[in-house]
Amino acid sequence: MTSVRSALVASGKTYRTEGISQRVRQINISAIKEMPLIANRVGGCVSLGQGIPSFPTPPHIVDAVCRVLKEEPLSGKYTLGPGLPALREAVARHLEEQNGIAADPDREICITVGAMEALSAAMLTVVERGDEVILPSPNYASHIEQVLLAEGVPVFVPLHTADWGLDVEGIRRAVTPRTKAIVLCNPHNPTGANFAREDLRQIAQLAVEHDFFVISDETYDFLVYDGQSHFSLASLPELRDRIIATFSFSKKYAMTGWRVGYVYCSEGLLDQIMKIHDAVAICAPALSQYAALAALEGPQDCVAQIRTVLQSRRDLACDRLDDLSEFFDYVRPQGAYYLMMGTKAPGVDSMTYALRLLHEARVITIPGAAFGPTGEHHLRISFGGTEAEIEEAFHRMKQWLEGQPFGG
Structure with a gap:
């Protein structure tokens, strides 16, 4: 090719x-x-x-940032590494309201430079040289490169081509003693699938049984059609200590250029992810964080x-x-x-x-x-x-x- x-x-x-x-x-x-x-x-x-x-970008977000630029002397400075406290608190409320996730804003949430930084940091935190990472295929192209950057081995498991659904048995067969993680993007880039809740629950059970991590890319959590709903793997208590969930403001609030997202995981995992975050980014851009705060606190229409x-x-x-x-x-x-x-x-x-x-x-x-x-x-x-x-x-x-x- x-x-x-x-x-x-x-x-x-x-x-x-x-x-x-x-x-x-x-x-x-x-x-x-x-x-x-x-x-x-x-x-x-x-x-x-x-x-x-x-x-x-919606006007109320732009207006809020303009006000911050004029009125907040710290708007051009570094924020705390994990992000603005007010934004992390707003994210925690949002996760509870939208997904039933009870997140501690001080210990389990970090604001990142888009979901891409969160995903890369997650991969670098848990994947070592030679570790296998399962990727349902087709899958988001950058997930492949992130696995390779961490010196892991991508293991592709085809989706069902009739509906682009997860092949749970195929994933089960792909698990080996070297399996360190699975990456699941849902709703799915590139196919547009919205994976079945029962299939996701079965993948979660596999992760528990075989002791591997679930890296959940939920960039499009808001974008499902025809009256369907989104199911977040991060809401499952059995994945509490083995899931790293990433989210983005880019698509939901038309903020692709602002480069702001966040990661949610247990405190023990986040402590390690923060090492990567500090080394490569220090913090997400302050203005972008203020924009994200305005997005969450403003009208949702x-x-x-x-x-x-x-x-x-x-x-x-x-x-x-x-x-x-x-x-x-x-x-x-x-x-x-x-x-x-x-x-x-x-x-x-x-x-x-x-x-x-x-x-x-x-x-x-x-x-x-x-x-x-x-x-x-x-x-x-x-x-x-x-x-x-x-x-x-x-x-x-x-x-x-x-x-x-x-x-x-």
């Missing part, structure tokens, strides 16, 4: 390897970030790629509005895919704002498909192989963009596909 890095090398990009550590040489910037770099060189592209919601609009955009994307059923199949997303399009072009790998679509139709998608082996022969798309962007992208794809780019 052609890699994104190979594509960049072919376009003239060079990479130094001399003196670079093996842990860094073995990882890559994800295709989610690199495809837009290629598109920037091509020009004139419309994106169904990176998961950036089109919504502006913005969250419902984002969810409603994204459900409508999901329906639009699915309608357009139905018109292209000769070329793609898909599973209707139940959460997040992604779906995996199965490509019907025999012999064409996902990177080749995505690169040709980018260069020839000027549409950015993400090659499915970036999300693990089960992602091959798929393209991930995001419907986080505007309706006009979604319509234009599918219009270009349809015209391109009608020209039979891979032969008749």
